[in-house]
Structures are given as structure tokens and as C-alpha cells.
Amino acid sequence: MSDWITITIDGKEIQAKPGELLVDAAARAGIHIPVFCYHPKLDPLGACRMCLVEAEGRRGKMLITACTTPVADGGVYYYESERAVDARQGTLELILINHPLDCPICDKGGECPLQDQTLEHGPGKSHFWEEKNHKAKHYPLSDLIMLDQERCIVCWRCIRYLEEWEDKPQLGLFHRGGETVIDKFPDGKLDAYTSGSIIDICPVGALTNRLARFSYRPWELEKTPSICTHCGMGCNLRIDSRTHRIRRNVARENAAVNDEWICDKGRFAMGFASHPERLQEPLARINGELRPVSWPEALDRVVRGLKRVVETHGPAAVAAIGSAKLSNEANYLLAKFMRGVVGSNNLDFREGSAVVADPRGIPSLADARDADVIVLMGCDPGEEMPVLANFLKRAVLRGGAKMIIVHPRAIELTQYAAAFINPTIGAESAAFDALTRATLDASDAIIPDWLPEVEEAAQVAGISVEDVREAARLLSQAKRPFIVYGVDYAWGYGARNLVTALTNWVVAAGHGERLGFLHSQANALGAADMGMAPDRLPGHRPLSDARARRELEARWQTEIPTQPGLSYGAMMASTPDRIRALYLMGADPVGEKPADAKALAELDFLVVQDMFLTESAKLADVVLPAASYAESRGTFTNTERRVQRAPQAVRTVGKSVADWAILMHLARRYAPDKKDAWDTPSVDAIFAEIAEVVPAYRGMSWENLGESGQQWPRDAVSLSRELRPHSGAAIPPSPDYPFRLVVGSLLWDGGTVFAATPQMAGLARQAAWLHPDDAARLGVQEGDAIEIRSRGGSIRTFAHLDPSIKPGSVFAPYSFPAAPVGNLFDDYVPRTSVAIEKVT
Amino acid sequence: MSGLKDVYESAREIGKAMGLTLKTLATEKPITVEYPDQPMAVYPRFRGRHELRRYENGMERCIGCCLCEAACPTGAIYVEAEENDPDNPISPGERHAKVYEVNLLRCIFCGDCERACPTEAIVLGHYIDLASYDRRDFILTKEDLLNPPEPNTIIRPAG
Numbered sequence: 001m002s003d004w005i006t007i008t009i010d011g012k013e014i015q016a017k018p019g020e021l022l023v024d025a026a027a028r029a030g031i032h033i034p035v036f037c038y039h040p041k042l043d044p045l046g047a048c049r050m051c052l053v054e055a056e057g058r059r060g061k062m063l064i065t066a067c068t069t070p071v072a073d074g075g076v077y078y079y080e081s082e083r084a085v086d087a088r089q090g091t092l093e094l095i096l097i098n099h100p101l102d103c104p105i106c107d108k109g110g111e112c113p114l115q116d117q118t119l120e121h122g123p124g125k126s127h128f129w130e131e132k133n134h135k136a137k138h139y140p141l142s143d144l145i146m147l148d149q150e151r152c153i154v155c156w157r158c159i160r161y162l163e164e165w166e167d168k169p170q171l172g173l174f175h176r177g178g179e180t181v182i183d184k185f186p187d188g189k190l191d192a193y194t195s196g197s198i199i200d201i202c203p204v205g206a207l208t209n210r211l212a213r214f215s216y217r218p219w220e221l222e223k224t225p226s227i228c229t230h231c232g233m234g235c236n237l238r239i240d241s242r243t244h245r246i247r248r249n250v251a252r253e254n255a256a257v258n259d260e261w262i263c264d265k266g267r268f269a270m271g272f273a274s275h276p277e278r279l280q281e282p283l284a285r286i287n288g289e290l291r292p293v294s295w296p297e298a299l300d301r302v303v304r305g306l307k308r309v310v311e312t313h314g315p316a317a318v319a320a321i322g323s324a325k326l327s328n329e330a331n332y333l334l335a336k337f338m339r340g341v342v343g344s345n346n347l348d349f350r351e352g353s354a355v356v357a358d359p360r361g362i363p364s365l366a367d368a369r370d371a372d373v374i375v376l377m378g379c380d381p382g383e384e385m386p387v388l389a390n391f392l393k394r395a396v397l398r399g400g401a402k403m404i405i406v407h408p409r410a411i412e413l414t415q416y417a418a419a420f421i422n423p424t425i426g427a428e429s430a431a432f433d434a435l436t437r438a439t440l441d442a443s444d445a446i447i448p449d450w451l452p453e454v455e456e457a458a459q460v461a462g463i464s465v466e467d468v469r470e471a472a473r474l475l476s477q478a479k480r481p482f483i484v485y486g487v488d489y490a491w492g493y494g495a496r497n498l499v500t501a502l503t504n505w506v507v508a509a510g511h512g513e514r515l516g517f518l519h520s521q522a523n524a525l526g527a528a529d530m531g532m533a534p535d536r537l538p539g540h541r542p543l544s545d546a547r548a549r550r551e552l553e554a555r556w557q558t559e560i561p562t563q564p565g566l567s568y569g570a571m572m573a574s575t576p577d578r579i580r581a582l583y584l585m586g587a588d589p590v591g592e593k594p595a596d597a598k599a600l601a602e603l604d605f606l607v608v609q610d611m612f613l614t615e616s617a618k619l620a621d622v623v624l625p626a627a628s629y630a631e632s633r634g635t636f637t638n639t640e641r642r643v644q645r646a647p648q649a650v651r652t653v654g655k656s657v658a659d660w661a662i663l664m665h666l667a668r669r670y671a672p673d674k675k676d677a678w679d680t681p682s683v684d685a686i687f688a689e690i691a692e693v694v695p696a697y698r699g700m701s702w703e704n705l706g707e708s709g710q711q712w713p714r715d716a717v718s719l720s721r722e723l724r725p726h727s728g729a730a731i732p733p734s735p736d737y738p739f740r741l742v743v744g745s746l747l748w749d750g751g752t753v754f755a756a757t758p759q760m761a762g763l764a765r766q767a768a769w770l771h772p773d774d775a776a777r778l779g780v781q782e783g784d785a786i787e788i789r790s791r792g793g794s795i796r797t798f799a800h801l802d803p804s805i806k807p808g809s810v811f812a813p814y815s816f817p818a819a820p821v822g823n824l825f826d827d828y829v830p831r832t833s834v835a836i837e838k839v840t
Numbered sequence: 841m842s843g844l845k846d847v848y849e850s851a852r853e854i855g856k857a858m859g860l861t862l863k864t865l866a867t868e869k870p871i872t873v874e875y876p877d878q879p880m881a882v883y884p885r886f887r888g889r890h891e892l893r894r895y896e897n898g899m900e901r902c903i904g905c906c907l908c909e910a911a912c913p914t915g916a917i918y919v920e921a922e923e924n925d926p927d928n929p930i931s932p933g934e935r936h937a938k939v940y941e942v943n944l945l946r947c948i949f950c951g952d953c954e955r956a957c958p959t960e961a962i963v964l965g966h967y968i969d970l971a972s973y974d975r976r977d978f979i980l981t982k983e984d985l986l987n988p989p990e991p992n993t994i995i996r997p998a999g
């Protein structure tokens with residue numbers, strides 16, 4: 001306690017940390033000084049005067065704001081003195097002069113700090129009888145946020161949040177005195193991806209959730225601590241429901257993951273849960289048509305259908321596709337069902353085994369916040385993980401971190417980058433060779449003979465030698481770097497070489513252990529942990545590991561086939577030749593690539609387990625309605641290996657059933673003799689089994705995961721990081737297909753989960769992005785209809801001209817059903833070349 | 841001796857009372873109400889079946905604030921609010937009740953909902969004919985509440 005100091009509040013001595021704010025020191029001692037403008041995650045401002053206390057000073061006692069005053073050693077303060085109490089009452093009376101009496105219709109009412117503090121600290125009556133000032137009410141700031149200017153108490157929290165965390169000053173105060181209003185800037189918009197955070201932190205009902213508007217009163221909500229499943233970050237949130245309908249999501253604090261922020265997708269895109277098109281009951285194809293059937297009948301049909309294929313073509317003709325959006329339990333049971341009951345290793349998920357990911361994800365999300373150097377390679381947190389993007393911006397702006405970005409596009413974060421390297425698409429490995437070489441040149445390490453000269457490699461990659469040397473220098477000198485690569489460089493042609501090349505650079509810089517893969521999907525890491533891969537058992541143990549197999553065989557009462565299965569791409573390519581039956585759980589390959597509808601229609605047997613009647617489900621023999629994650633219990637493992645709980649928040653829709661329960665009942669029907677192996681009547685029991693068979697999860701249980709989850713130890717899966725040669729020659733451009741296709745995710749996409757929230761439909765914009773120079777050459781203007789063709793197929797979409805696009809490339813975002821980029825892939829992986837034509 | 845006096849006193853009292861009875865019998869009509877054939881008179885502050893009131897211009901008073909629901913000790917009220925269409929508002933202001941239900945089987949007619957309402961929308965009226973053969977009839981919908989059998993209950997005297 002030596003570095004603590006003593007202060008006195010109302011005659012009581014309390015311990016405080018030097019330099020800490022009086023309001024914080026007092027709170028620790030149980031004295032809760034009321035505040036409005038002060039927020040622990042924002043810079044102190046002293047705007048509202050709610051926190052007035054008296055302080056003993058050289059010229060006697062004076063009123064100070066506790067939220068801006070650092071404690072002084074031996075400082076004497078009075079919170080309950082008559083003058084302080086009077087001053088706070090006066091402040092409240094003043095705030096209330098123009099405050100409307102809206103509480104009964106105000107969405108904040110019931111959880112409103114202004115109400116609460118008026119009750120506790122207010123004067124009880126007003127001296128003011130005149131008419132109140134009138135300002136704009138129910139004024140939409142965006143599709144998502146409603147403003148009531150009359151209710152605003154001018155605390156600046158929203159303004160500061162947008163400036164300090166988003167670096168997007170999109171709100172400001174206008175006019176003066178009692179006329180002051182909060183508003184957007186003229187012609188400005190409020191479109192920061194975490195804009196909804198200002199709803200959570202507004203201390204009154206000035207900023208409210210437009211999608212949840214008037215649909216709840218705070219006191220009647222069921223509050224379920226859960227997580228967001230839109231991206232691999234796994235932000236913690238709370239699902240507030242009533243009458244089993246989700247009313248709103250609000251952020252939940254987890255210091256290690258999302259601090260106390262969530263992005264607007266997590267907050268607002270929740271319409272999937274109560275969507276009218278959700279599947280209500282099982283369907284089976286009877287006389288060529290999908291008709292409702294009972295659960296027992298549906299399951300019996302699945303059993304019969306799969307068994308028929310196994311008997312005629314053998315178990316290797318059955319394949320299953322899981323989902324990186326579904327829980328560990330669902331994926332584990334699907335893998336267990338396929339390997340342990342059907343007897344097939346044909347298991348994968350989209351962006352599964354074909355992605356050259358680090359199975360351990362990233363070392364830790366918290367590293368991003370105090371990093372001194374940030375390296376982003378082939379990932380775009382700005383669109384994929386907005387909360388992480390905010391941490392990165394803040395590390396640069398406040399922590400002085402240097403950011404290095406290597407990306408096919410000038411992503412939004414590029415404006416914060418100390419070095420932006422934009423290699424020729426198809427020649428990225430050369431860029432990393434240059435970086436590796438520059439790093440080694442600057443050290444006294446031995447240079448492997450396969451490594452080209454900096455100049456030579458830089459020329460192949462089309463990048464400047466200075467940028468290379470600067471980036472190499474920054475990373476070599478880093479003390480606490482945050483280094484991640486993403487799916488853009490880890491999936492598709494040449495990805496394996498590319499990942500080897502980028503790893504070489506990080507290893508050469510001496511930070512091999514800090515390199516990580518940023519999983520963009522909610523449970524991509526978890527699904528791999530569960531063995532949702534053609535050649536990996538749960539816990540990343542290879543299929544060839546006889547001991548691991550024996551352990552599982554004993555538990556699963558089975559014999560696991562030793563022949564590795566087919567990957568996602570191989571499965572789809574060999575449908576319907578080698579694969580005769582397909583089980584899709586939360587996967588929609590036809591939605592990804594409509595051209596595959598024909599192959600799927602020719603299958604002997606197709607089962608789809610999903611929330612909606614997807615394009616694939618329309619072809620199915622049996623459709624099993626699955627509950628959404630909010631309607632079932634499950635665990636998800638985010639990109640920093642944090643296993644987190646998502647308890648059931650609302651009851652299931654219609655006759656839909658949780659994924660794990662469908663699989664359990666199916667397995668029991670399929671193999672009654674394996675009853676003991678499938679005695680897993682609850683998520684807790686399945687998770688207990690997972691904790692036993694996945695070594696990294698040992699010791700975990702639903703209970704001890706707690707409300708902030710547990711990370712599995714990074715050394716539970718070993719991976720050697722060393723300099724390795726690669727054969728990553730540049731992919732030559734093709735005359736017929738002159739453009740490189742760049743794919744990636746946008747936050748506002750047209751995917752099922754997002755499209756199910758109709759109020760957000762206006763945010764998503766289907767387009768392919770072109771550099772204006774390329775567009776000019778093609779005679780294409782903004783908004784023109786264009787056709788993109790590849791060897792694999794074609795799509796039609798609209799042109800969006802954007803200078804952030806590298807000339808010679810076209811950026812086509814995923815998840816727009818009307819422009820399915822999957823059609824353009826060869827062999828079901830990206831990184832291909834295309835031709836573009838204007839549609840007239 | 842007092843015993844004889846007591847008997848005399850008692851007889852006198854009985855005689856007096858009987859006299860009143862006979863007098864009333866002769867001069868006043870019976871006050872028994874032949875309910876339900878005849879309507880039952882209730883006191884002005886009697887708390888009977890609920891109703892939702894409107895303003896003179898026909899607008900609904902209820903703003904869907906759910907305070908009645910919160911005040912109700914038996915959980916008899918269910919409200920779902922909705923935003924007013926500015927061109928076609930149902931109540932003054934931004935918000936109205938989309939769903940409003942009172943479950944009379946739960947209600948104990950305490951009147952707390954009436955006291956909680958900031959707009960004097962929900963009131964307990966004088967209607968008491970609440971018997972029914974069907975339990976569902978005891979869930980009063982917003983439609984039922986806006987169109988009470990005996991409308992326009994005055995809840996507070998003017999001034």
C-alpha cells in the first residue's frame with residue numbers, strides 16, 4: 001500500500017491512488033458522487049456540474065467538480081456539506097428547467113440516470129413555471145438511432161465517444177445556453193459502425209434505439225448475459241427479451257474482449273430470431289414436394305435415407321457440412337455423428353480446412369490495445385470486427401502505435417497506417433520475401449540462399465523498396481507487436497505459400513510467437529477444435545493419431561475410419577459422383593454458388609438443418625428446423641481461443657429444435673446400440689464430454705466458464721515457427737481474364753442473418769468496387785450494371801467506383817445473394833481472375 | 841326488583857322498534873334490487889370492469905407507457921406499445937398501446953392501475969355484470985376496453 005495516498009471526505013479518511021480522479025476514489029470508498037458527463041471510458045470533461053463537492057483550498061472551501069479533480073495527498077473534501085448538497089440540487093433543477101416530462105413514453109424511463117438522480121439528489125420542486133424550450137423530438141439521426149433534442153442534457157458523452165473511440169466526429173453541439181442542441185453536422189451523417197454505443201452511454205433518453213423503439217420498458221425485461229455471433233471477436237452482450245421475443249441487445253462488459261462496446265451489427269441485426277419466415281416444422285419431400293411432417297417421421301426418413309446410401313455406396317458417399325456460425329456442441333455432435341455413427345470423415349465447413357489458419361487464432365485481443373506495432377495482413381477489421389478496429393485506431397492515436405497494413409485494398413484503417421503495402425495481387429508472397437529479406441539484411445542473421453534480394457522481390461510485388469525497409473524496421477524494433485493475418489491471404493490459390501512467406505517475415509523479425517490468424521467467423525476456431533475437418537479429430541489431433549482414435553472409439557462405441565475425408569471444395573466438386581448423400585447443418589452451398597443447384601438436386605439424399613428455407617433447403621429431401629443461437633444453449637470459441645457461453649434467451653420458434661438435440665435424437669434412432677455414447681441429454685453434458693476429448697478444453701465446464709469465458713492455453717496446440725522456403729511464384733495474369741478478383745466481407749451485407757432485420761436493409765449495398773481509372777476504360781459509371789465473368793461462372797451486379805481499389809482488381813463482397821461471388825471461384829476457393837463487362 | 845324493571849324496559853324498546861318497522865312497512869317501498877333483472881346502483885367510487893377512455897376528439901388517451909402494468913399487483917395487465925404514425929395518430933404524442941389486455945380472472949379490482957396511469961386512460965367503471973361461461977371472455981382486449989358497456993365514467997369531479 002506504499003504508493004497509496006490518504007484523502008478525507010466528510011471527515012472520513014480513505015485511501016486513494018495518486019493522480020486518480022476524486023469521483024473514482026470516492027466510489028471505491030462507497031461514496032457514489034452523482035455524475036452525468038463523466039464516464040470511466042471517456043476523457044473527463046466537467047460539462048454538467050452534477051458532481052460538485054467542496055474542497056478545502058488555500059482560500060477556504062470551494063466547489064469543485066469531482067470528475068475532473070485528481071486527488072491530492074492529504075486533500076480534504078466535503079460531499080455532504082450543505083453547500084455541496086445545495087449546489088447539486090441547483091444543478092439538477094437547472095437541468096430540469098427545459099427537460100420535457102416525457103418519462104412515460106421515454107425508452108430510457110426506468111433505467112434513466114436523470115430520473116434516478118433526481119429522485120436521490122433533486123430539490124423536489126422547481127422555481128420555474130414558464131413554458132419550456134421546444135426542440136426537435138423523434139428526429140432520426142440514422143436508420144438505427146433516434147434523437148430527442150429536448151431530452152439531451154448536453155453531457156457530450158456521445159460526441160466524445162465518436163471522437164475518442166471511433167475517431168469519427170459525427171455529432172456536435174449547436175447554438176448556446178438553453179438553446180443548445182445536439183445534431184449531426186450539416187450534410188453529415190452518423191454512420192460509424194459502433195454508433196449504437198452512444199445509446200448505451202447517453203445518460204438520458206435523448207438517443208434511443210430505433211429498432212427497439214417503444215417495444216419494452218426496462219423493468220419488464222428478461223436479461224440474458226450472452227455473446228454476439230456475428231464475427232470472430234465474440235463481443236459480450238446482453239439479450240433483453242420479453243414474452244420470448246428479443247427486444248434489444250445491449251453491450252455487456254468484458255474487459256478482455258470488447259471492453260464495453262459492441263458494433264451495430266451485433267446490437268441491431270437480431271431480426272432473425274422472430275422472423276416470420278423461420279422454419280416452423282420439419283419438412284419432407286413427398287411426391288416431389290416439401291410437406292410438413294412430424295419430428296419422428298422426419299428423423300426416421302433421415303435415418304432411412306442415409307442408411308440406404310451407406311448400404312449401396314458405402315459410408316464414404318455420405319458427407320456433412322457444419323458451420324462456423326454454430327456452437328461447439330452442434331459442430332461436435334455433427335462430427336461425432338458422421339465419424340461415430342455413419343462412419344465417414346467427409347466433414348468440413350465453408351472457410352474450414354481450405355483456409356491456412358493458425359488453429360490457435362491470435363494470442364490475445366487485449367494485446368491489440370497496448371501494442372506498439374500493429375501488423376494487419378490480408379484482413380480488414382474495419383469491416384469484419386469494428387470493435388477491434390476501434391481498439392487499433394486508439395492504439396495508434398493515443399498509444400502511439402505504428403500500424404503496418406499489407407492488403408489488396410486501401411482499407412479504411414489505411415489512414416492510420418505508418419506503412420501501407422499494396423502488393424500486386426497474385427504476387428503477395430514476393431512482398432513478404434522482400435520484407436523478410438529487408439529484416440534479415442538489417443540484422444546479422446544468416447540469410448537463406450532461397451531468399452531473393454529486396455529490390456528483386458519488391459519489383460515482382462510492385463511495391464516500393466523504401467516502404468519495405470520502413471515496415472521491416474518497424475516490426476524488428478517492436479516490443480509488444482500485435483500481428484495478425486486474415487482470410488484474404490489464407491484462402492485460395494497460393495495461400496499456403498503466402499502464409500509461409502508472411503510467417504517468414506514475422507519469424508525473421510523475432511516475433512514468431514506473436515503471429516496469429518484472425519478468424520472472421522464467430523466459431524470458426526471452435527468448429528476446428530471440435531474436429532469439423534476431414535483429417536482432424538477433436539482437439540486438432542490428426543486422424544492418423546492411433547491413440548487419439550482409440551480414445552474416441554471407446555467413448556463413441558465405434559470404429560473411426562482411417563481414410564481422411566474430402567474437404568468442402570472436394571465434396572462439392574464430387575457431388576453427385578462420389579458423394580451421394582449430404583447433411584448440411586447451417587450451411588447453404590447453393591446460396592454460395594447457385595450453379596451447384598443442379599449437382600445437389602441429383603443427390604440420392606439431401607438433409608438440411610437450418611433456421612430458414614435456404615436455397616439448398618429447397619432441394620432437400622428432409623428439412624429439419626433448427627433453433628437460433630438465442631433459442632438454444634451453447635458455447636462458442638472466439639479468435640483468441642476464449643470459450644464463451646451463450647445461454648438460451650428465448651424459447652424456440654414453432655417446432656424448431658436446437659441443433660445439438662436434433663443430432664442427438666437422430667443418432668439414437670440411427671444406432672440404438674450406441675445408446676451410452678449418445679447419453680448427452682443437455683448442452684452441459686455435451687460440453688463436459690468436449691472438455692474430456694479436446695485436450696485444450698480440459699477442466700472447463702459450463703459452470704466454470706462463467707460470464708466472461710475462459711481461454712484455452714495457446715501452447716495446448718504446438719506449431720513450429722521457422723524460416724521456410726516456399727514455391728510461391730507470382731500467379732501470371734491471364735489475357736482473357738484481366739482483373740484480379742478480391743473478395744472480402746462488409747459489415748452491412750445481404751446475408752440471411754442480416755437481411756432478416758428489415759429496418760437495416762437500406763444499409764447494405766450490393767456492388768462490385770472498381771478503381772475509377774479501370775471503370776473509365778471499361779466505360780462504366782457509378783451504379784452501372786456490370787457482369788463479372790471467370791472460368792468458373794459469372795455474376796451480375798452494380799459498379800461502385802472507389803479509389804481504394806487497386807487498379808487491375810475488382811472487389812466483390814460476400815453475402816449478397818443476388819451477386820454470389822462463389823459463382824466466380826474455381827475449385828471453391830477465392831483468389832482468381834475475372835473479366836468485367838458493362839451490361840447494356 | 842330491578843329484574844321486573846328490565847323486562848318492562850325491554851318490552852318498551854321492542855315495541856318502539858316494531859313500531860318503526862310497521863311504520864316503514866306502511867310508508868316506504870322495499871329497497872331489495874332484483875338483480876340481474878333490475879340494474880344495480882353502485883357508489884360513485886365503486887371499482888368495476890375497466891375501460892380505456894378517449895379524449896373528446898376521439899384520440900385514445902392511453903400512451904402505452906405500461907405503468908399500469910407495472911403497478912398491478914396481480915400481473916393482470918399486458919401492454920405492447922407502438923409508435924404512432926404521424927399522419928394517422930392513435931393517441932396524442934409519439935406512442936400508443938398496440939395491445940392492451942386485462943385479465944379479469946387475475947384482477948382484484950384494487951384500482952392501482954387507475955392511480956398509476958399518467959393520462960387517466962385506464963379507469964375502473966361501474967359495470968359489474970362479469971359472469972361468463974367461457975374463461976376467455978375474462979380477457980378484455982383493447983377493443984373491449986375502448987367500448988365499455990357503460991361508457992364515460994367520470995373518475996374525478998371537475999375542479
Ligand code: SF4
Pocket residue numbers: 099100101102103104106107108109110112113114115151203204205206
Ligand atoms: S430522459 Fe429520463 S428523465 Fe428525461 S424523459 Fe426520459 S426517462 Fe424521463
Ligand code: SF4
Pocket residue numbers: 151152153154155156157158159182201202203204206207
Ligand atoms: S445526446 Fe445524450 S449523450 Fe449526447 S450530449 Fe445529449 S445527453 Fe449527452
Ligand code: SF4
Pocket residue numbers: 911912913914915916917942946947948949950951952953954964
Ligand atoms: S384493478 Fe388492480 S389488480 Fe386489477 S388490473 Fe388494475 S391494478 Fe391490476
Ligand code: SF4
Pocket residue numbers: 901902903904905906907908909919937956957958959960961962
Ligand atoms: S393505461 Fe395509462 S398507465 Fe396503462 S399503458 Fe396506457 S397510459 Fe400507460
Ligand code: FES
Pocket residue numbers: 034035036037038045046047048049050051052065066067068
Ligand atoms: S460529472 Fe462532473 S461535471 Fe459532469
